Amino acid sequence: MTAGTPYPLGATPDGSGTNFAVFSANAEKIELCLFDPTGRREIARHTLPECTDEVWHGYLPRVQPGQLYGFRAYGPYQPENGHRFNHNKLLMDPYAKSVSGTLRWSDALYGYRLESSRADLSFDRRDSAAFMPKAVVVDDYYNWGNDRSPEIPWEKTVFYEAHLRGLTMKNENIEQEARGTFAALADPYMIEHLQKLGITSIELLPVHAFLQDRRLQEKKLRNYWGYNTMSFFAPEPRYLSDGSLNEMRMAIRQLHKAGIEVILDVVYNHTCEESELGPTLSFRGLDNASYYRLHADNARHCVNDTGCGNTVNLTHPRVLQMVTDSLRYWVDKFHIDGFRFDLGVTLGREAHGFDAGSGFFDAVRQDPTLSKVKLISEPWDIGPGGYQVGQHPPGWAEWNGAYRDDVRRFWKGDNGVRPALAARLLGSADLFNHRRRRPWASVNFITAHDGFTMNDLVSYNEKHNEANAENNQDGANDNQSFNWGAEGPTDDAGIIITREKIKRAMLMTLMFSNGTPMLLGGDEFGRTQNGNNNAYCHDDDLSWFDWSALESDAGQAMTDFTRRCIAARAEHPTLHLPRFYTGNTEVAPGLMDASWFDESGNDMTPEMWQFAEGRMLTLRRVAQSEPNGRVSATLLLLNAYSEEREFTLPAPFQDWEILVDAAEAIDVDENPASEEASAEGGAPQGEAAGQGEATAAAADAADAAQGEAVEPAAPAKRVRAIVDNRISVAAHSAVLLGVRSVAL
Numbered sequence: 251m252t253a254g255t256p257y258p259l260g261a262t263p264d265g266s267g268t269n270f271a272v273f274s275a276n277a278e279k280i281e282l283c284l285f286d287p288t289g290r291r292e293i294a295r296h297t298l299p300e301c302t303d304e305v306w307h308g309y310l311p312r313v314q315p316g317q318l319y320g321f322r323a324y325g326p327y328q329p330e331n332g333h334r335f336n337h338n339k340l341l342m343d344p345y346a347k348s349v350s351g352t353l354r355w356s357d358a359l360y361g362y363r364l365e366s367s368r369a370d371l372s373f374d375r376r377d378s379a380a381f382m383p384k385a386v387v388v389d390d391y392y393n394w395g396n397d398r399s400p401e402i403p404w405e406k407t408v409f410y411e412a413h414l415r416g417l418t419m420k421n422e423n424i425e426q427e428a429r430g431t432f433a434a435l436a437d438p439y440m441i442e443h444l445q446k447l448g449i450t451s452i453e454l455l456p457v458h459a460f461l462q463d464r465r466l467q468e469k470k471l472r473n474y475w476g477y478n479t480m481s482f483f484a485p486e487p488r489y490l491s492d493g494s495l496n497e498m499r500m501a502i503r504q505l506h507k508a509g510i511e512v513i514l515d516v517v518y519n520h521t522c523e524e525s526e527l528g529p530t531l532s533f534r535g536l537d538n539a540s541y542y543r544l545h546a547d548n549a550r551h552c553v554n555d556t557g558c559g560n561t562v563n564l565t566h567p568r569v570l571q572m573v574t575d576s577l578r579y580w581v582d583k584f585h586i587d588g589f590r591f592d593l594g595v596t597l598g599r600e601a602h603g604f605d606a607g608s609g610f611f612d613a614v615r616q617d618p619t620l621s622k623v624k625l626i627s628e629p630w631d632i633g634p635g636g637y638q639v640g641q642h643p644p645g646w647a648e649w650n651g652a653y654r655d656d657v658r659r660f661w662k663g664d665n666g667v668r669p670a671l672a673a674r675l676l677g678s679a680d681l682f683n684h685r686r687r688r689p690w691a692s693v694n695f696i697t698a699h700d701g702f703t704m705n706d707l708v709s710y711n712e713k714h715n716e717a718n719a720e721n722n723q724d725g726a727n728d729n730q731s732f733n734w735g736a737e738g739p740t741d742d743a744g745i746i747i748t749r750e751k752i753k754r755a756m757l758m759t760l761m762f763s764n765g766t767p768m769l770l771g772g773d774e775f776g777r778t779q780n781g782n783n784n785a786y787c788h789d790d791d792l793s794w795f796d797w798s799a800l801e802s803d804a805g806q807a808m809t810d811f812t813r814r815c816i817a818a819r820a821e822h823p824t825l826h827l828p829r830f831y832t833g834n835t836e837v838a839p840g841l842m843d844a845s846w847f848d849e850s851g852n853d854m855t856p857e858m859w860q861f862a863e864g865r866m867l868t869l870r871r872v873a874q875s876e877p878n879g880r881v882s883a884t885l886l887l888l889n890a891y892s893e894e895r896e897f898t899l900p901a902p903f904q905d906w907e908i909l910v911d912a913a914e915a916i917d918v919d920e921n922p923a924s925e926e927a928s929a930e931g932g933a934p935q936g937e938a939a940g941q942g943e944a945t946a947a948a949a950d951a952a953d954a955a956q957g958e959a960v961e962p963a964a965p966a967k968r969v970r971a972i973v974d975n976r977i978s979v980a981a982h983s984a985v986l987l988g989v990r991s992v993a994l
Contacts, residue, residue: 251282254309256302259575260345260483261319261387267311268387272321272343273304273568274537276333279324280306283340289318289351289384304568318350318384319343323536327361329370332539332549334530336361339378342480342532344541344572346385347579348495349459349484353531355467356381361530370526370550382531383480390583392499399587400509402450404624404647404690404766405828408816409513410449411698412771412795413475414457414489419794431491436501441508447774447809448816451511451624453590455699457498459484461522461531469719471787475699477558477592478522480531482576502585511587513624514580518562518573519596519631525559526552540566543599555596555633564597564610573597573610578619588624593631594648595638603635606643615645626693640681642691647766650678650692657696657759658707658730660890661752661982666862675869675886676844677764679830689830692765696756697773702783704756704773707731708749709738714781717792725784738781747916748982750804754811754912755888755984761815762825762886762986771795774812775805807916818909822988824871824884837872838881838994840902845870851898851975865890866979870900872992881994884909885987889979896978899987903975906987911970913980 254269262269270282284294298306321343325335339361342349357364358376366372418424418434428434435452444452456476463473476486490497502512521541523534533541543553543561552560564570580586591597598608605611614620629639629648642648656670673680677689697704702713711733715725734752735745753776760767771777772795779785785793799805819825831844846854847868858864869886885906889895899906970977970985979985 251296251299251308251310253300254307256300256305256307258345259305259572260343260347261317261385263313263315263387263389267309268313268317269307269309270298270319270343271305271307272298272345272536273540273572274306274323274325275304275540275568276537277306277323277325277335280536281322281324281337282308282310283320283322283379284313285318285320285379285384287316287318290380292379295322313387315387315389317387319387320379320382320384321536327373329362329526329550330548332544334361334370334526334534334538336373336530336535338375339530339535340382341530341535342383343385344481344532344536345483345575346459346481347388347390347483348386349383349481349487350386351383352487353383353461353480354381355464359529359531361535378530385481385484388495392496392583394499394503394585397503397506397585399585399623400450400506400511401587402509402511403828404688405826406450406820407511407624407690407766408448408450408761408819409453409693409766409768410444410447410451410771411453411455411515411695411768413455413699413793415789416474416794417771420791421795421797423797428491431489432485432498432501433491436504441504441510444510445508447769447813448820449510449769451513451587452505453513453515453626453768455515456517456592457485457489457514458482458516459486466787469787471719472789473787474789474793475786477517477786479517479520480522482516482518482572483579499584506585511624512585513588513590513626514586515590515592516577517592518564518576519591519593520556520558520560520562523560525554526550528559541569553633555599555631555636556593557632561596561599561633564608565600567609570609570613574613574617574620577614578617581619581623586623588626590626590628590649592628594627594629594642595631595636596633597627598638598642599633603633604638604641606641611643611646615643621645640678640684644685644687647691647693648682649698649768650674650681650694650765652681653678653692653694653763653765654696654698655730657756660865660888661756661759662730662732663865663890663892664730668864668867669859671867671888672846672859672869675759675763676831683830688828689764690766690828693768694760694763694765695768695770696760697770698768699770700784700786701726702729702731702781703770703777703779704753705749705776705778706781706783707756708752709733709778710781711737712781713783714738715784717782718784718787725782729783750808750916751913751980752982753808755890755982757812757815758886758910758912758984758986759888761819762884764825764827764831767819769812774809775800775802776808804916811910811914815910818986818988822884822909823873823875823882827871827873831871837874838992841870841872841881841883841992843872845900847900849895849897851900866895866897868897868900880991883989883992887977887979887985887987889981889983891981893981894978895981896976899972899975899977902993904989904993906972906989908970908972908977908985909988910986911983912985913970913983 298308320340362370363372415430423439459481660667678692835843849866
């Protein structure tokens with residue numbers, strides 16, 4: 251083995267051999283171990299001959315792509331000082347581009363003796379190689395031809411969040427052997443479905459190679475979501491039907507050809523090695539004190555701002571380099587269009603806490619490659635000051651948890667939500683309108699992988715996570731959900747129709763809010779997880795998309811409704827304006843860019859905003875499509891009462907067209923009562939707003955408590971119309987009106 255070079259890190263073949271380089275500031279020696287094609291037998295071991303700037307490196311002739319390998323690191327085993335070197339443990343290369351084999355759980359994977367009374371202060375001498383997956387030397391060449399990113403403008407972006415495996419495992423239109431892999435994602439059926447919906451960008455839950463947790467396997471469960479990264483550069487082997495990295499590239503190429511971006515959900519805040527009591531698989535054995543944040547007063551223990559046992563130390567330049575190298579790798583070698591960062595606040599933590607000017611944010615912001623792709627943060631973690639929605643730097647979008655909560659509360663019928671909802675509808679300017687940020691920085695969502703599906707949000711008062719084998723103690727307890735008269739599935743047509751209307755009203759709210767909408771995959775046809783709001787451990791029917799639901803009348807109707815909402819958003823400039831509305835910019839005579847009205851068509855007054863029981867709201871938005879172009883307008887009418895209400899449309903009068911109505915005809919499959927079922931649902935008719943009416947949730951909860959279903963009040967199939975500048979909006983419903991060219 252010759253000296254080789256310290257860069258690039260990882261294994262880099264050149265046709266004649268392979269250069270190996272790995273960072274460790276505190277190791278005393280590092281060995282390269284080569285394995286036969288099965289990964290069971292070590293066939294050679296070489297000491298990396300050089301260390302330059304804390305990078306150990308060496309070049310080995312005749313080593314070609316496909317070679318399996320791992321490292322062993324020698325150094326002090328001093329947990330109290332943060333050092334956990336144990337050369338008996340085979341270590342995964344942090345820069346491994348491909349992973350062969352699966353981890354088999356054994357006590358030998360731990361650097362200490364699990365049975366010892368000294369716990370992690372003890373030292374384990376068993377060899378772990380037999381139980382470890384192996385890194386693979388990879389040739390990264392791929393002919394991309396004329397592939398180009400669709401480069402969807404932010405203001406026109408619609409995200410579709412989905413799990414790669416769960417998306418296709420039950421789709422009988424796709425070949426059995428391809429399901430659950432990138433080959434299935436590239437199937438024409440899947441691409442056509444996304445195109446018909448109007449999706450511009452699919453956001454995939456983690457596809458990095460990840461670990462199956464020991465505790466879950468002991469419970470006969472699996473880590474399904476994948477937030478447990480083992481390699482930041484390698485795809486999860488199970489997601490490649492033929493084992494080839496090019497399968498992922500070909501899927502991305504097909505999606506790009508269809509005009510769809512690919513966004514990866516990435517986990518750089520922690521690794522799969524858990525707390526200081528976890529296994530020694532890679533980073534811990536290579537240099538625990540560098541790769542992880544440790545308590546300053548007791549380096550034996552990991553800082554746990556992530557809730558996953560450890561926290562990656564992005565304040566270290568080499569660790570920061572690893573993360574940015576990984577991101578560039580996915581962009582350069584796989585043409586990824588953007589990233590959603592799990593627990594993004596952790597990535598921005600410095601010694602004093604979260605910092606929008608942290609080394610990580612600065613490194614990404616100035617990077618000529620990374621600064622050009624979509625960057626989305628999950629803006630919270632469990633550390634001190636962990637909720638940072640709206641506080642990320644320019645160039646970043648953020649999951650807006652306030653949007654989710656406020657929209658849920660409004661449609662559930664909670665008191666005093668209108669002012670907060672008004673802010674959410676206009677891009678959450680209260681959170682994001684600073685430092686020249688744009689409305690797209692608010693990624694609006696009502697449901698996501700973590701929590702209820704849209705269907706379950708209106709079907710369950712409580713979580714039902716018994717299948718997780720944690721006594722229903724896991725998952726969030728505060729879901730802002732409501733079942734509208736029955737817990738779970740029901741045959742009651744009135745309840746079903748009420749639920750359908752509320753789902754549609756929430757979908758309209760999502761698509762017609764300024765900001766960037768994110769649709770949870772499967773919500774378009776009513777996917778359910780049977781009330782489980784934390785299905786992270788279910789790689790089974792509970793989590794997999796049931797595509798037969800799409801074939802039902804209700805599934806097709808909801809899918810078509812979703813498609814029309816997305817199309818309306820794309821067609822009307824007011825719904826995707828790339829700047830914040832001010833409310834005081836006159837677009838045309840007598841028409842401000844954004845205006846709020848009560849149900850009588852009068853401007854909202856401070857007293858009306860403060861009226862806690864108000865559940866009706868009108869939002870008019872006016873925009874000019876281009877300088878000196880036509881002026882268009884939309885009118886969004888929201889009614890969260892449990893009864894139909896009439897709206898007077900605000901002056902100046904326009905020739906409004908009804909674009910979308912959440913209460914349009916809804917069929918209930920195999921239930922003849924649906925012909926007479928209620929489109930309005932809920933509380934009795936006739937009580938005026940402001941007369942002490944109980945909330946929608948309270949009224950319906952009272953009925954449910956007495957064992958009574960929500961009574962039907964009017965025929966379901968009706969065509970809404972504007973008469974004398976008035977329109978009736980159904981209970982728990984919304985209507986969008988539009989005019990393509992305003993009358994001046």
